[in-house]
Amino acid sequence: MISFFKNKKKDKVNDNKFYYNIAALLIHAAKIDENYEEKEKEIIKRTLIRLGLEISDVDSLISEAATIEENSNQILGFTREVKNAPLSDKIKIVESLWEIIYSNDNADIYETNLMRRLAGLLYIDTKTMGDLKEKVKRELKK
Secondary structure, three states, X not given: OHHHXXXXXXXXXXXXXXXXXXXXXXXXXXHOOOOOOHHHXXXXXXXXXXXXXXXXXXXXXXXXXXXXXXXXXXXHHHHHHHOOOOHHHHHHHHHHHHHHHXXXXXXXXXXXXXXXXXHHHOOOOHHXXXXXXXXXXXXXXX
């Protein structure tokens, strides 16, 4: 019975690592145009909650993930955990990335380059990436 509780604790740690990587990846996308705005922070919070993070943990996790993102010089560490996530979670993450990119009404070359790299790193085909991009653009026009 004791081992049962130990495994639960380990799963919580692994879940937090997953959320830290997602948050750091989203923060990286938000900062890539050197304009990290409040509406981008809200998209990040909403995404983490949709993926199952407790609301009470969101702000502290984002704060720590921002530090992780600042101290990293590549996105591979962030995508390593995310690429093994279920496709439904990866779709939510990619939608959020597109929301962040189009939150200021346009995508610059650095942002579109990031998304091309992420498509390969997360094993998401080009058609799906394009469909998600167009979905987000349509929803933002409403």
